[in-house]
Every structure is written in C-alpha cells, then in structure tokens.
Amino acid sequence: MRRRAALAALAAVLLAAHLARAQSDPLGSWNDGGPKRAIVEFVKKATTPGAPDFVAPAERIAVFDNDGTLWSEQPEYFQLLFALDRVKALAPKHPEWKTEEPFEAVLADDMRRALAGGEEGIARIVAATHAGMTTDEFGKVVSDWFATAQHPRWKRPYDRCVYQPMLELLEYLRANGFKTYIVSGGGVEFIRVFAERAYGIPPEQVVGSSGRLRFEPHGGKPVIVKLPSVDFIDDGPGKPVGIQKFIGRRPVFAFGNSDGDREMLEWTAAGPGARFAGLVHHTDAEREWAYDRQSPVGKLDRALDEAKASGWTVVDMKADWKVVYPEAK
C-alpha cells in the first residue's frame, strides 16, 4: 500500500515535470531531432552577445514562404480555391461566363478543364476575381470568404489549416528579437487579410505578388483600385528581388518548401555570419500530404538536392512534427 502510494506520487511528479517541460518548451510540437536542434542552436548563437555569430537585433530578419510552409497548399493553392469560389459567386452578374472558358468549366465544377488553359486561364480567373474593385472592397470579400469557406478535406476554415509547429517557430523567433516576414508567391492583398490573425505577422511584413494599383480621388473620398494587370511576381528569382524591394536587408533566417523558394534560400544562406535555411518536406500523407519532385503544386526537386548539398535544414513533416494543425477551436 505504501509502495503504491509512493509510485502514485512518483507518477504525479513525473507527469508534472513532463507538463512543465512541455509548457516551457516554445517548440513543443517539434520532436527532438536534427531540425529542432538546428533551429535552437542557430537562435542561441545569433542572440548571444559577444558570440562570433551574434546578429544585431535590427538585422534579425526571418522570412517565410507561405503556401506549403506556413499552411497547406493542397489540393490546390488556397488562393486559387478562393478565386474559383468567387467565380461562382460573381457568375449571376456575368451571364457571358456560361459560354466562356475557363469560367464555364469553373461553373461546371470541372477543375481539370478549368486549369487546362494553364497560366493564361488562371490569369483570366485572377483578373476577374481580384481586380476592378477597391482595396478595401477586396479585403472585405477575402475576409468574408475566410469566415465561411471550409477546406474540402479537413472541414475547417482555411486559416486554421496552418502548421502548429511553424506557429511556434514564428513566436519563438519573435521572442528572440527576430522580425518575421512572409515572402510568398501568393497575392499580397490576399495574405494581408489573415496573416496578422493567423500568424501574428502584420500587413507591413507581408511581401507577395501583386497587381497594379491606381489612386482615385473620388471627390474627396479617395480610393485605391485594383487593376487587372500584374505588377510583380514574387516567386523564384523574384523572391530575393522582393526581399530587397520591400525589406531592403538580407535575411539571416529563411524557410520554404519548394523550388520557388530556392533563390530566397540561396540569397539568405550566402550572406556573411550565421545563417539558417530550412525546407519543409511534405512526407505525411495521413496527417497532411506527401509530395515533392513530381508535384504540380509545391514541386520540391532542385531545392531538395541543393539542401542536401549545402547543408540546409530539411524538416521531415512525418518524423519531426508531433502535430500538424492546431487543435480544433
């Protein structure tokens, strides 16, 4: 009896210690292993005053790709799913779409045919759904979509299909004086709507692709109108360019998940002093998706080879993450 009481007490102590450690571990959703260790070691040396790899607080710029790095990008980029939903919502005002590709295919829910037109078709869909309104109006449309739309597989709002381990990483970096940025191929006006709420990243720390804008005075009630032409594509070699345009400093920490992030990682890693370059490798078909070299969305091929050759950190989602998404609210 005394022995059982002692064991129970021991168990209680061990449980409390485990909970305390879980609570105090800012990266609690990361399994112990190479990537977690690499992150913690980098942050430690970058923030230790006097250490050879110390990074001054003003230089602690950390950049993150969004699609596939901070949230899922399957079965399609979420912004494309938003655009397809918008085509359906706007269809009553566009009777001509009934006979016009790619709109007719979108309205018939024939995704394959809708995307058969390639970039040109997608550009038409984006122009029809992302332009011809003010920036305020677009923000409202996106905000309403997030409030109502559900991810087809996970049946939860899209902005809850974010990665819990990456949320912890963002917070951990900020707690250590890093300024966290999104540098995404996605549309900047789209991402800014939810990035502050979902990631704690304010609008002014979002770099993305963009369409042209026009200021219109409107008799003392000025507006900014979104035009149907492309201004900047923040992908591939566009990512270091976007970083230079919008941030004007070379990051010391970068995370991506696809070949579109390769140049951003190269640019970050090639700077002087301590650098961190990381890739999320989608290896978990059960809890998320498994894809890399052959995937039409988020293709990870050359960047994976380069990661191995250059010693970048590769996160094996299945092995390195205890959970993928935040607990349902």
Place this chain on the structure above:
Amino acid sequence: MRRRAALAALAAVLLAAHLARAQSDPLGSWNDGGPKRAIVEFVKKATTPGAPDFVAPAERIAVFDNDGTLWSEQPEYFQLLFALDRVKALAPKHPEWKTEEPFEAVLADDMRRALAGGEEGIARIVAATHAGMTTDEFGKVVSDWFATAQHPRWKRPYDRCVYQPMLELLEYLRANGFKTYIVSGGGVEFIRVFAERAYGIPPEQVVGSSGRLRFEPHGGKPVIVKLPSVDFIDDGPGKPVGIQKFIGRRPVFAFGNSDGDREMLEWTAAGPGARFAGLVHHTDAEREWAYDRQSPVGKLDRALDEAKASGWTVVDMKADWKVVYPEAK
C-alpha cells in the same frame, strides 16, 4: 548682499526649471503655437485608451516625405547632386561623355544646361549612376559619398542637413507607439543608406521610387543587380499606391511639403477617426530657404490651398521652428 544672494538663488532656480522643461519637452525645438499644439493634441487623443479617437498601436502608422520635409532639397534634390558628383567620378571610364549631353554639361559644371534636357536627361544621368552594379556596391558608393561630400551652402555633410524639429517629432511619435515611415519620391536604395543613422528609420520602413532589380546566382555567390529601367515612381498619386504596396495599412499621420505629397495627405486624412495631415512651408530664407508656389523644386501650390480648405496643419518654418538643423557635431 543678502538681496543679491537671493536674486542669484532665484535666477539659478529659474534657470534649472527652464533647463528641466527644455529637457523634458520632447518637441523642444518647436515654438509654442498652432502646429506644435496640433501635434501634441493629436498624439494625446490617439494614445488615450478609451478615448473616442484612440488608435490601436498596430494602426499607428506615420508617414513622412523626405526631400523638403525631413531634410533640405535646395539648391537641388540631394540625390541629384549625388548623381552629378558620380558622373564626375565615373567620367574617366566614359570618354564618350566628353561629347555627349547631358554628361558633357555636367562635367563642365554647367548645371542649367545639364538639366535643360528635362526628365529625359535626368533619366540618363540616373541610369548611368544608379544602375549596372549590385545593390551592395551601390550602397557602398552612397555611403562613401555621405562620408565625404559637403552641402555647398552649409558646408556640412548632407545627412546633417536634416531638420532638428522633425527629428524630435519622429522620436516623439515612436515614443508614443507610432511606426515611422519615409514615403519619398527619392530612390529607395539611396535613402535606405542613411535613414537609420539620420532619422532612426530602418530600411524596411522606407518607401521610395525604384529601378528594376535582377537576381543573379553567380555560381553560389548570388547578387542583386540594379537595372537601368524604372520600376516604380513614388510621387503624387504614386504615394498612396506605394503606401498600399509596401505598408498595406492606411496611415493616421502624414507630413509632406509639396504638391507631390497632396495625394498622400488626402489618403491619410480621409480615413476614419483621428487623422493628422501636415505640411512644412519653407518660409525662412535666412536659416534655410523660402519658396512655394513658383519653385521648380518642391513646388507647394495646390497642396497649400487644400491644406487651408481642409484644415491641415501648416508649419511656418520661420515662425514655428526655434532651430532648423542640428547643432554642428
């Protein structure tokens, strides 16, 4: 004797009180008057929790034009003077400039003829001096120029021709939780070199005009190259567009000095809740310059009328500022 001692003591007390007040006044270089009062009242109501005009910290975006608002812009924009100096420095490598306008005129120190070609001539000078090198190389060239060049009238480095009252205003706003930005028609890569040192504004909070950039891998030592074509002109209606592109929030506080700032001030002032729109009016030919409606540089005409009609704050440099430039170091 006792009486003299008492008077001396009183004088000492008064002097101490004066010094304490001067020290404790964050806007000590501003004379008491309308503009100073308007600034202090705006900041007070924007930062008083529960007040009807309270502005959440994340929304406290303050934007400043640079040329003529934070530093002088006479006898020409300083960046143009930099470009002219660069033409001279680069001339030995460009023998063809000896017979080619506008370079020949620049080399002959004939400013009037050099600028006679208008925007096209200036564009050629800018392309020859601001492109064809990496961003790092350009940063070094600008930095070296600031370390050696002197303003022709004030015989001090250009980055010491900044306005002491505006430095205090920037600091006062930051102390009250505002994020201070430059939104300038000048080149973003030029301004970023000195803005942190001169104004406490980091590179990522500078919005400006820009040329196109290209990422080049260079066998594992990547660079970003400045190209000789224009990417974005951050002036006039381009200013609210630049704010939307780079910041993604509408400012609550804006300061300019010329017609090129009119749309930025309109965009700021037209938002909901408390707003501050200010103009620096150059009225002090002795301590700085006096110019407005007829000036080729920093023309202030329509914006001055609109300021009066809309109740924007107009700073009369001569009357409102105790000093113009910081004490010589």
